[in-house]
Amino acid sequence: MSVIHEVATVTSKGQITLPKPIRQALSIDFGSKVAFDLRGSKVIVSRVEDAPHEDPAIASFLSLLEKDIERGQHIASLPQDLVKSMLAALKRPVDLTAEIEGNVAL
Numbered sequence: 566m567s568v569i570h571e572v573a574t575v576t577s578k579g580q581i582t583l584p585k586p587i588r589q590a591l592s593i594d595f596g597s598k599v600a601f602d603l604r605g606s607k608v609i610v611s612r613v614e615d616a617p618h619e620d621p622a623i624a625s626f627l628s629l630l631e632k633d634i635e636r637g638q639h640i641a642s643l644p645q646d647l648v649k650s651m652l653a654a655l656k657r658p659v660d661l662t663a664e665i666e667g668n669v670a671l
Contacts, residue, residue, distance in 0.1 A: 583610070 571584035583593065591612040593599060598613035633639045643651075652659060 569586050569590055571587055573581040573584055575581055587610070593612055598615070600611050600613050602609040602611070
């Protein structure tokens with residue numbers, strides 16, 4: 566484990582800027598979250614891993630959708646005018662017949 570010693574100044578609002586070497590070592594970027602743990606007179610700063618957001622309503626909907634797809638029920642094509650407007654909103658051409666790359670899971 567490498568040792569990095571940096572000093573930061575606390576502002577009048579109680580804020581600090583994490584020094585660049587610390588941000589780089591922890592892979593912290595704009596919007597990243599950090600945790601502060603006080604152990605005696607020392608503060609331990611660590612990066613917080615973002616847990617995927619689980620929305621119970623969406624999870625229930627996706628479960629219902631998955632069952633419908635498995636059974637072949639309640640499945641229909643999108644209306645053509647909706648498809649056209651969705652494709653028109655894209656900034657690049659889309660090949661609807663192309664194979665999907667990567668893992669796809671419901």
